[in-house]
Amino acid sequence: MRPCSRLNHICQAANEDGTTVSVLTQIKQAPEANPIERLLSATEADMAKVNALILSRADSHVEMVPELARYLIESGGKRLRPMLTVAAAQLFGKGSGSAINFAAAVEFMHNATLLHDDVVDESDMRRGKPAARMVWGNKASILVGDFLLGQAFMMMVETGDIGALGVLSAASAVMAEGEVFQLAKTGDLATTPEDYAEVIRAKTAVLFEAACEVGAMSGGADEAGRQALARYGLELGNAFQLVDDVLDYGGESGALGKNTGDDLREGKMTLPVILALGESNAQEREIIAGSLGDANATAEQVAAVVAIMERYQTLARTTDQAHGHARAAKAALDVLPPSEMRTLLGDVVEFSVARAS
Secondary structure (H helix, E strand, O other): OOOOOOOOOOOEEEOOOOOEEEHHHHHHHOOOOOHHHHHHHHOHHHHHHHHHHHHHHOOOOOOHHHHHHHHHHOOOOOOHHHHHHHHHHHHHOOOOOOHHHHHHHHHHHHHHHHHHHHHHHOOOEEOOEEOHHHHHOHHHHHHHHHHHHHHHHHHHHHHOOHHHHHHHHHHHHHHHHHHHHHHHHOOOOOOOHHHHHHHHHHHHHHHHHHHHHHHHHHOOOOHHHHHHHHHHHHHHHHHHHHHHHHHHHHOOHHHHOOOOOHHHHOOOOOHHHHHHHHHOOHHHHHHHHHHOOOOOOOHHHHHHHHHHHHHOOHHHHHHHHHHHHHHHHHHHHHHOOOOHHHHHHHHHHHHHHHOOO
16 A cells, blocks of 8 residues: 555555555554544644644734743644544535634634633643743733634634634633633532533533534534534533543643642532532531642642542542533434544544543
8 A cells, every 4th residue: 555645644545456445444443543643643634734823823023922822832732622623624524624714713712711721720730831820920821812812713704704703702702701600619618510510511611512513614514413513512522521620639640731639729619529528528528628729738638538539439420420421422423424534523532531531
């Protein structure tokens, strides 16, 4: 077989007898490649354009803007959200090419929220490096986040697709509401599982939903296809955040890109904490409450809270909920014709929740 350029894994490679075979199929069958790596390979050609656009639009004549923006943008994030936008467009394959702009806009929206969140949460680390606010300060982080949002909306407008602009604009507003709601619930021991579900829907899942929906729209999807990808993204986003909230109490700092137990120190009312508070005895609740929101909580304090969570299986139960959302995400794809990309998107869901195993 004559190899196909690694810059285009969606092409057809030729065998010696002149027949063709889908390179995506080869990627799917490669045992060493996990679904995220396969998605990266399948979207590589378009993502190269997205990445070039991202770096171009992060530029500014104000020196601090590109320095800070690129510090975060180039810090090793997987860019899952823009990859999903590109993959959704490829799934339908009848679009005008606007997925590149939408994918870059989605990544700018995501990075803007990271810059803002780190200021609100007073986080020291992001993606395994000092948070931008630790290098340039809170004011610069907020302002560069605003710059990225402005660039995101400019890229949307340039497509001329008012429908997709509406989807991403609505997502931006809901995400801000989610962050404010989470802030209001910080350290609130009366926070309910329903409150938590609303927080993660708004602050995380809605951007996954919008990323997939505008990708489908740019790929020429009909209404049923558009709604299927939107539902897929929403459920994947919910599952993704549930797993992240489990990993905060059981993951490795290097893999997390932040310190284990940071959610506890920041007073975030995530589901493992909420369930533990609802079922523990008075002494156990005092242990949890004593560490919740304590920026200087020690590893021993975090371990004591985790022990309570293990006693009531709140980490396992949170993981179970993530699997429920994952099943819903895969089910959303069932209305679509079978294809290699549909299968790959389903595998991405499975891999995302498997991180908590």
